[in-house]
Amino acid sequence: MQRLLRSSIRVASIVMAALMLAALPARAASPLLDETVDFTGTFIFLEAKVPGLVIAVVRNGESVVHGYGETAKGNGKVPDGDTLMRIGSITKVFAGATLASMVADGKVGFTDRLTDKLGWNVAIPELDHKPITLIDLATYTSGLPREPAVKSIGKGTITAMGTKDDYIASLKPDVQMFPAGTGMAYSNFGYDLLAQALGNAAGEPYEEVLRKRVLAPAGLKDTIFNLRPGDRDRTMQGHGFDGAPLPFIETAPMIQGAGGLYSSANDMVRWLRWHLDRFATVDAEMRLMDHAAYVERDGLNPVVGFDEAGRMDAMGLGWVVMRPEGDRPLILQKTGGLQGEFSYVAFAPARGIGVFASINEFSVGGFDAMSKGVNKLITELAPR
Secondary structure, rough: OOHHHHHHHHHHHHHHHHHHHHHHOOOEOOHHHHHHHHHHHHHHHHHOOOOOEEEEEEEEOOEEEEEEEEOOOOOOOOOOOOOEOOOOOHHHHHHHHHHHHHHHOOOOOOOOEHHOOOOOOOOOOOOOOOOOOHHHHHHOOOOOOOOOOOOOOOOOOOOHHHHHHHHHHHHHOOOOOOOOOOOEEEEEEEEEHHOOOHHHHHHHHOHHHHHHHHHOOOOOOOOOOOOOOOOOHHHHEEEEEOOOOOOOOOOOHOOOOOOEEEEHHHHHHHHHHHHHOOOOOOOOHHHHHHHHHEEEOOOOEEEEOOEEOEEEOEOOOOOOOOOOOOOEEOOOEEEEOOOOOOEEEEEOOOOOOEEEEOOOOOOOHHHHHHHHHHHHHHHHHHHO
């Protein structure tokens, strides 16, 4: 009875949230915010030397989106708020939000064992009698490697297109690099398993769970795993490290936890508004769980793969937590890279400021310019 009541309340909350978001459009940016964002975006674009860039900023209810360059080399189309782009591993924080929603509803628990929620006929490895839990998967402390043992789909791609059987075969007794909870290593494998476990616990495909619990309540209509008819013309073309265009590929069902989402700057504005509305009563418990720091860096061994956009001090549900430093406030951030596109999303929850940016070429220098520019912009907009 209690679970039925919770489900009914959840459905009512989703409807209420959608209506509230529809009724409360973002305010147009002030001239000062618009000029500040445009200056930063121009600087990042010139320094990155990539075909195209989109940057979106939310600040105390105001929002602004700027695009630079081209959605593909030579096509003359300037990217804008409705341009679709692959956001890569930013997909993971959507899985983290799904986990927070299900924990808030009592559907799963953070310390539930993967072996009890995955629903596969496979023995989950366990070192030193420390079982892998859902929170271990969400905070990269499972000990699982970065990728399962599956083949890449081709030259210039970073997407593993494995099947369920491939993932089962990868869960060998000796697959863990360290006992769960003792270290931290970036793992797409772990997030893919997390999504599968959440889908199994909910009794429906993970994609549907994500839509109902996260995307629909936040009003995200262009955050999707695969392009729909008519979407291709407004989608960024990714380019590899050699500058050559990379093919559009479908998102395999098995990588829906770790990567594969498309989104737009306008959708990311809506997503940031959801996060920054920290005193809202709708989804309050879910938001609180989603913004918490669960694992501190201190005491972990090893710690591998988290400092490319700034030093990780703690880990949330996919969110890298950067504690305040100098004038920079506390920031939750996540990077993403897939099919020739690098993206970065970061927000200061106590300051009402969030930024999303994406470039359409694999460029280490371009990513560095983008992430540093975003962090600096947040610092400028939220002086301490």
